[in-house]
Amino acid sequence: MKKLIKNVGIYRDHKITESQNIAIKDDLIIGFPLDPVPAAYDEVIDGNNMLAFPGFVNTHNHIAMTVFRSYADDMQLMDWLEKKIWPAEDKLDSDIVYAQAMLGIAEMIRCGTTSFADMYFFMDDVARAVENSGIRAALCRGMTGITPNAQQALQESKTFYQTWNGKADGRITIMLGPHAPYTCPPDYLRQVVDVAHELGAEIHTHLCETKGEIENIQKQYGKTPIALMDELGVLDCGCLAAHCVWVNDEDLDILAQKHVRVAHNPGSNLKLASGIAPIPKMLEKGITVGLGTDGASSNNNLDIVEEMHLAAFIHKAHTLDPLVIPAETAINLLTEGGAKCLGYTHAGKLEAGCKADITLLDRNGLHWYPKNDMMSLMTYASNSFDVDTVIVNGNVLLRHKEFTTIDIEKVKAEAERTKNKLFASII
Amino acid sequence: MKKLIKNVGIYRDHKITESQNIAIKDDLIIGFPLDPVPAAYDEVIDGNNMLAFPGFVNTHNHIAMTVFRSYADDMQLMDWLEKKIWPAEDKLDSDIVYAQAMLGIAEMIRCGTTSFADMYFFMDDVARAVENSGIRAALCRGMTGITPNAQQALQESKTFYQTWNGKADGRITIMLGPHAPYTCPPDYLRQVVDVAHELGAEIHTHLCETKGEIENIQKQYGKTPIALMDELGVLDCGCLAAHCVWVNDEDLDILAQKHVRVAHNPGSNLKLASGIAPIPKMLEKGITVGLGTDGASSNNNLDIVEEMHLAAFIHKAHTLDPLVIPAETAINLLTEGGAKCLGYTHAGKLEAGCKADITLLDRNGLHWYPKNDMMSLMTYASNSFDVDTVIVNGNVLLRHKEFTTIDIEKVKAEAERTKNKLFASII
Structure with missing residues (x-):
């Protein structure tokens, strides 16, 4: 053809x-x-x-969180999680996640996105949505080591990898998704690293998102989250790290040395008041950076073009230097940088063979x-x-x-139906 | 009807x-x-x-600068002005400004804007574009006191007021537009204030946009730009002040006391690396704030909805407080706050009589x-x-x-024709 x-x-x-x-x-x-x-x-x-x-690349998402889009905003993070999100996430099911994943994929395609990285639950359903819609994705099942299902999550991640990696004409690749250093204790992260080596899978995680995270990890382990992850071998697996807002110069050196790829989520970092990641410094050190929307509940859309605008804008004011993140850099974050973040070796460029x-x-x-x-x-x-x-x-x-591949009115109706079902179950 | x-x-x-x-x-x-x-x-x-x-309100624009949209980006401010913008502005004419104003007005209407404040040259042509398009506007001729045509600009502002204030079924109001404290010396500003009182006209000016401006004014006059403008009586005329990025607590008190309305231009302030205005503090003090795009060359679109997103986003990260500028506040900046900025007493709300x-x-x-x-x-x-x-x-x-009122293909063609004419004249 x-x-x-x-x-x-x-x-x-x-x-x-x-x-x-x-x-x-x-x-x-x-x-x-x-x-x-x-x-x-x-x-x-x-x-x-x-x-x-x-094609534009969305390097960090929790796609089925479209169901929580504008469900509970203008709240403190812990209030939002404890009172709103976690109780509702307990009631998610396969039906809801598939419908919401289709909504999110449709929105991303409409915004020019050709591939995305995702971390969430019921990932078989997300993979089915990727397969059926025609988009490309690097998926992982989110894992936390501090919940009762920690071992089950690890086992499911393994099965998920074995079932889906390379499927859908190679459009689907699978990563391992330990949620973050504050939800995954060292012992658990070591197990994740072992599984990563066993499978040859890369890792997608959250890292250094908030100031509080740095303070807590520093207090608990006497080092920064990045130094901790490095010590545990997480960064040797091939690692996509979302956020990296609060990083010092030594952290940046580790990220550069270990070829960690950074998913920069300006919209989410701004809206959740996490802060502004030192992206210009990362680029100076040769670190690969792509753009992400994060979940729709933290953004609240999946518009990767808007993320490019934000990335081109905010670092100029943050550094008081109008020359940082010029046009070419911004376009690179959106395209080639993003493709590298997802581990794609023959994508992200308009070149023969890509x-x-x-x-x-x-x-x-x-x-x-x-x-x-x-x-x-x-x-x-x-x-x-x-x-x-x-x-x-x-x-x-x-x-x-x-x-061409998605019945958009059905997607909207299904998003609405499954949202109503979810919220009916928690009231 | x-x-x-x-x-x-x-x-x-x-x-x-x-x-x-x-x-x-x-x-x-x-x-x-x-x-x-x-x-x-x-x-x-x-x-x-x-x-x-x-209707959404764009409280600060230089609309005919659409001709310079993406003409010269990723440059230092003074390089941009001295090497690119000022030489080109010297070659502007009535034909170019009318065509570019129509382009800008069309773009603003397409983004939901029903009124805007503008400061530029060839303002009779901008007023004609406002009259013909059907939009509402508060217009002023930009004046600088340090150029040879300072007195001419003041006289033209007077004539412009007398010709256009209240015209186009009341859709056009005229303000006086002294450019900024660093381009208008005290003696000149005193003359502007006299004319303002004589005509009953309000003032639209740039204030405290960059850190450098504060430092220079402080050095020259021993006070902040806002204290200086207050001393000269500028703030007693009814004043719309664009930017107000670098303001201290005393400045904020003056702004509140003198009912100065602030045009917040987040896109421009970010892109030009000016900084982030303390909008949450202003709102706490009861200062009226609206949103502006600034000229298309500093933005680079006239999308006021994007400015609302930026305003809702950036102050959360800047203050590390996710509760500042919640949804209702952001919508208010876009609508009622903006209408107040332009001096409209019966607009900006969906209420009978508005x-x-x-x-x-x-x-x-x-x-x-x-x-x-x-x-x-x-x-x-x-x-x-x-x-x-x-x-x-x-x-x-x-x-x-x-x-319904604009032939959009003609507007695009005219924008292109006049851009080519302008740049042919300066090469």
Whole structure:
């Protein structure tokens, strides 16, 4: 199956070049023909007035938490967790998680996302939603070592890996998801590391999200969460660490040395008042960084383009330096940086031999006028509603803003039905 | 001319109430009939699955700077001004400003904006664009006291006031626009204050935008910019002050005491690395605050919904308090707070007797599902593309995302033509 995207502006080699063509065969980009013959392709996509980017990557999510979107906001974190979220999470089931995962996936595709990393429960249902929708994902079952089901979670993670890793035409990869150093004691983390080595699985965890976490871990173990995770071998498994807001220079050196990839979640970090991660410093040290929305309950949308705006904005004010996170860096966080975070070796770039994960934005919106610098317009002026077409693994999932694989009215109705079911069960 | 918005969720009395009706006669909201007879109205707008808000207000703009949108980003402020903006601004003309103002107004209407405050040059052309488009605006000619045309600018401001104040069915009001304390020496500001009193005009100015401004004014005059402006009588004229990022507690007391209204521009303050204004403290002191985009070259869009997200986000992280700027406050900044900033006494609320400036958002987007708390969804999950219908002064300017008063393809073409003309003249 061959596809051609014709006459499109493309982001390649760190710049935008107009009037290019992209040839796709099956799941791969195969080249950029100068004078293609449309008849040689099964499908020709008109890229007129569009820009093609490597598909956007959402590097940290708890996708089924869409059910809690705007359910309980403007609260202190522990109130929110103890009074609202944890009691409700106890009542989640397979039906609810599948419906909410489909909602979240649909929203992400609509915002140009072609792959995402997820940590939650009932992950077989999330994997089914990934398989059915056509998106790409790196999934893990969240594990905590301090709850009665700690061992069960570890066993389920193993089974989850064995069942799903490499499935759905290779679109699904499985990681291990120890929740955080404050919910997973050292002994438990050692077990996770053993399983990671046994399976060859990488790790996705939360790290250094709040000031309180640093203070508690420091008090309990006499070291920072990153030093602790390093000592326990977690960072040697290939590690995606979400947040990394409160990190000192030694922590940054460890992250760089151990090639830890950082999921930067500006919206969540701002909304939950966690703080602002030192992303410019990380990039200086060569640390790989991608963008994440976190769950919809901490954001409250899954709009990765908005996260790019936030990333391009907040570090400038935080450092009082207007030159940090310039346009090219912001676009890289959204695309190639994100793909590296998820452990993808042949994605995140528009290059022959890379997976055909491509997001097309139309430039008809008023905010794209007048036509000055395209990189800057993309970074500072664009909007997720500019996303016109989304291609994952060579398949068109969104065409002119319409879904091809998802019955969107059914997804909305199911999201509403399962939300009502959940909340009926806890009142 | 009577209009009815039927069966709509409305934001009124600080909360959202479903299944309401809004009756409009000419330019005013006249009531909320419980069981209206559609035949009694000239037009009935179906509000099904929509939310009605007081029209969004953009309290600080330099609208014709759309021509510089993404023209020169990721630069130091003085490099940007001296090498890029000032040489280009010298070549602006009436034709360019009108075309770019129409572009900016169209973009603002598309984002739900019903009124805006603007400071720039060739303001007769901006006023014509306001008159022709149907939007409401508080306009001023920007004045600097350190340039050769200082006296001319003051005279033009006077003429501009006399020509346009109260025109376009009362949609246009005129203010005086001394640029900032660092571009307007005390003697000049005293002259501005005299003219303000003579005309009964209010003042729109930039105040305390950067740390450098505070340091320089302090060094030159031995007091803060706000203390200086207060001493010169500027704050006694009725004053809209943009930015107010670097203000101390005494400054805040002066702002409160003199009823200065603050235009908070989070996007611009972040992007230009100006800093983060202490908005929660201002609100505690009872200071009126609205939201602004600033010019498109500092943002780079005119999306006031994005500014609301930013305002709801950044102060939580800046103060490490997740409870500051909760949903209701954020919505108030966008609506009533903004209307007060512009000096409107009968706007900014959905109340009988208020101007019929109304923004309708549709709730069909995936990010509005599942249907939990509406105030929270609006504040944290919504998007400017949810804006469906925009009514100003009782007239529908946007209906189901289509413009009624603006030929949008012509606006885009004119924006492009005049941009090319401008840049051809400076190369």
